[in-house]
Amino acid sequence: MNVSQDEADRVLRLKSRERETHACYPCRKRKVKCDGHHPCRTCVRRKHPHICSYQLRGRGGPSSPLTAPGSVRNARSPEGSVGQNIDVNIDADAHVPAEAGDVRPDDASKNYVYSGDNSVVSILRLRASGANDSVAREVGSVLGLQNTFSSYPFMDSKTxxxxxxxxxxxxxxxxxxxxxxxxxxxxxxxxxxxxxxxxxxxxxxxxxxxxxxxxxxxxxxxxxxxxxxxxxxxxxxxxxxxxxxxxxxxxxxxxxxxxxxxxxxxxxxxxxxxxxxxxxxxxxxxxxxxxxxxxxxxxxxxxxxxxxxxxxxxxxxxxxxxxxxxxxxxxxxxxxxxxxxxxxxxxxxxxxxxxxDRPPIVSVSGWPLDNSFVERHGLSYTDIMHFICRVGLDILGPEGLGITAADRGIEYLQHIDRVRQKAQPHLHSRENCTTLQHHLEHLALKMHTSFCVSVACRPAMKQAQVQPPHSDILRSRAKGSLIDASRAFLDFQALSVVPLRSWSMVHTVLSSTLLLCMWEETRNDPEGRDLQQRVIDVFSSSDSRSDDGTMSEQDQQWLSARHIRALVTLRAALDREGDRSAENENAATGPHPVPFDGNFESYLEMPNAFDISPVTYLDSIMNVPMFDFTQENGFL
Incomplete structure (x- = not known):
């Protein structure tokens, strides 16, 4: 009698379904003895009688609160490594409230804890098999590497x-x-x-x-x-x-x-x-x-x-x-x-x-860019932002041996320019913008890229001179990025509240205008001074300045304390710029620059205040310590 493979598989499946289940699901899962009662003695002893069920099926069976679609457990990578303990509610994050019947008991939804391939947890899971598999699954808790609180312990709501x-x-x-x-x-x-x-x-x-x-x-x-x-x-x-x-x-x-x-x-x-x-x-x-x-x-x-x-x-x-x-x-x-x-x-x-200018925590090595990314054209605003942020991480990274800061700056500029050339038409040129959203995305991207370019070019803005041929390129790009950031902000705020309500954009435009004001190459530039004044006008109305020169409450609604200090400093610098330029010329061979002591108004009165690096001066304004750590010796 000739029997097809499909028929044989069908009969085997039917026979498999006919097998009687003698143990509840938790006991089958753990491969431990079950007495067949409901709830069984094992589930009562383990303090989860509410999940003792004889109807739940394994992975191949129907969906259940314990084996819902998308839930993956104890998965091994193709290489045989078990660097992952996949015991997380993946389905819970995929579509949280939509599954009305998918109520997972807290005790049955243990938290996923990532462990690298070289950890003891991963090694034990890799070697576990058969009856030892249940031990390997719980090894994280045994070693104290897994949370055990089922509810947040630092609040009153317990029941x-x-x-x-x-x-x-x-x-x-x-x-x-x-x-x-x-x-x-x-x-x-x-x-x-x-x-x-x-x-x-x-x-x-x-x-x-x-x-x-x-x-x-x-x-x-x-x-x-x-x-x-x-x-x-x-x-x-x-x-x-x-x-x-x-x-x-x-x-x-x-x-x-x-x-x-x-x-x-x-x-x-x-x-x-x-x-x-x-x-x-x-x-x-x-x-x-x-x-x-x-x-x-x-x-x-x-x-x-x-x-x-x-x-x-x-x-x-x-x-x-x-x-x-x-x-x-x-x-x-x-x-x-x-x-x-x-x-x-x-x-x-x-x-x-x-x-x-603080060290980042994140790493992108675990998610490499798709090979198609470097070849694709028509990149969206989000695509380019993700790439620029990767460049930002490189800028913040440690300097390589034998590579100067100027060389790194040129390399970063090349990366940014290359990806901008692959942008969608409306991102590449504002002439191609046909909708309001196109204009807003174009201006937002210009602000972010200009900021990243200015940071990459800051070696050329510091006191130590960058040697040719890089100096001319970096200084030219630095000046252009500061002007572009200010222009983009002014155009952006005319169309939307986004730049005035977004901290990163406020920081970008104020840092750009401050550097335009302090850098010797742009300090007396008519276009730069015009942009500085227009930015100040956006943030402060004609009656917003108090008698003591501080910012009014109207301005504080937009700015953090550091940004308020920066804006006050910028306004004072513009007011004194004419007198200071003459004094600086006479004091070219004078004493060394006076270090910044935290008093902005008195510091601005010093004739050589702007002779220090503009980047150093910007940092002194934006990063004044919020706390006095010298007073940590006493209890009060």
């Missing part, structure tokens, strides 16, 4: 009921979502696309609004399990973070706008605590932290944003987002989301580090 009450108190209302998410979507997101999957987020947003309208999120006595899980609360924290950013860019008057943005941010942080963000990070939680940090920057709190970004990066590395290898067995759409999210983290860290 599920308390947690639900706390959640209901911070939920975004329908009117808040409809009003402020629009501002985020249209104004903030296009120029800083932190959300890794906007389409899916908007779909989940509709799910939330429907649940809110149906009354699922109103009764404090009835917990809606679908919305009480860590993953759903993490998604709510992300929604609140977008509302915080959106309200910052809204058309509301400043005092109310600041209050709203701060309130949304506070509620988002509280949702993060309810979701146990520090112990159970997820993709939604990482995105929420990034948006909150960026909002803090835009409020002028860049030091706090810097500290928060460090925590965010470490949590992302805990999940393994920093390397492609750790995501090799994730579903493709989740891998794409993870890659986009890590690129966004690089974006945030690079720009903030360039502004402060």
């Amino acid at each position: 599920p009921q308390e947690r639900w009450h706390s959640l209901l108190g911070i939920l975004p209302q329908r009117t808040e979502v409809l009003k402020f998410f629009h501002y985020y979507r249209v104004t903030a997101y296009p120029f800083n696309p932190i959300l890794a999957d906007m389409d899916r987020f908007e779909s989940d947003l509709c799910t939330y609004l429907n649940a809110h309208a149906n009354g699922d999120l109103h009764d404090p006595e009835k917990i809606t399990e679908r919305w009480a899980t860590d993953k759903s609360i993490g998604h709510i924290s992300l929604l609140l973070a977008t509302l915080a950013a959106g309200s910052h860019y809204s058309d509301i008057e400043y005092p109310q706008r600041l209050e709203l943005s701060t309130d949304f941010a506070r509620r988002s942080f509280h949702a993060l605590r309810l979701a146990n963000f520090l112990f159970r990070p997820s993709l939604d939680i990482i995105q929420a932290l990034l948006i909150l940090g960026n909002t803090l920057q835009n409020m002028g709190q860049s030091d706090a944003a810097w500290a928060l970004l460090g925590t965010t990066i470490r949590l992302a590395q805990t999940m393994g987002l920093h390397t492609e290898r750790s995501t090799i067995h994730w579903p493709e759409y989740v891998r794409t989301k993870a890659r986009a999210l890590w690129s966004t983290i690089v974006w945030q860290d690079s720009l903030l580090c360039l502004c402060y």
Whole structure:
């Protein structure tokens, strides 16, 4: 009798389904003895009787809360290495609220902890097989390398009921979502696309609004399990973070706008605590932290944003987002989301580090550029920004042996010029802009690239002279970048509130105008002086200066403390520029430059204040210590 292979496979599958299950799912999973009761003695002893089930199937069976689609566990790389413990709720981040029945018990959703190939955890997993596999899976906890708190320990909400009450108190209302998410979507997101999957987020947003309208999120006595899980609360924290950013860019008057943005941010942080963000990070939680940090920057709190970004990066590395290898067995759409999210983290860290000239935390070695990137044309605004931020990391990196700062600067300029030539037409030339968004993207990209160029050229602006032939190139490009940044800002703010509400753009234009004012090659340039005055006019109206020369409250709504100091210094410098130029000529052979002592007004009165490096002077203005660390000896 001839039997086809398909028929044989069909019979084998049927026979396989007929096999009776004698152990519950947790005992089968761990390969331990089960007494067949419900709940069994083993599950009771291990304190998870609620997941003792005899209906759940393994990986090949139907989807269940423990084996939902997209959940990948204990995956080994093709090379045989097990540098990853894939025990994370991948599906939870892919589409958080949409799966109504996908409620995963907290005890069953252990957090994924990334471990490199040379760690003891990875080596034991690699060698584990059969009965030892369960031991290898738990080795992270045994070695103290895995979090064990199932809820955030630093808050009062302990029981599920308390947690639900706390959640209901911070939920975004329908009117808040409809009003402020629009501002985020249209104004903030296009120029800083932190959300890794906007389409899916908007779909989940509709799910939330429907649940809110149906009354699922109103009764404090009835917990809606679908919305009480860590993953759903993490998604709510992300929604609140977008509302915080959106309200910052809204058309509301400043005092109310600041209050709203701060309130949304506070509620988002509280949702993060309810979701146990520090112990159970997820993709939604990482995105929420990034948006909150960026909002803090835009409020002028860049030091706090810097500290928060460090925590965010470490949590992302805990999940393994920093390397492609750790995501090799994730579903493709989740891998794409993870890659986009890590690129966004690089974006945030690079720009903030360039502004402060501080060492970055991130690395791009784990996610190499696609080979097609260097060959592609028609690159978008986001594509080019990701590349420029990689160049920024190179600028901040250690100098290579035998390579001068000037040589590195020329190399960076070549990289930037090469990628700009491959941009979409409207990014390459403003004459090709046909829509408002085209104009805004063109100007935003010009500001960012000009800032990066100016940083790359700063060796030529320092006191130590750069030797030809590089000196002429670097100094010429430096001057052009400072002028281009100021022009782009002035054109940009005429079309949108984005540059006036974005900390990085405020920093770019003020640093550019300050350098134009202080650098000997541009100090007396008529075009540069005109740009400086126009920038000052944008930030301060004619009646905004107080009697003591400080900035009014109207100006402070835009600027951080460092930016206010920079603007006051720039205004004072312009007022005294005429007298100072004559004094500097007479004092060319005078004493050495006087070091900056923190007193801007007295320092500006000194005849040789501008004889120091303009970059050094800029740093002295923008990076005055916020704290007096000399007073750390006493208790009070």
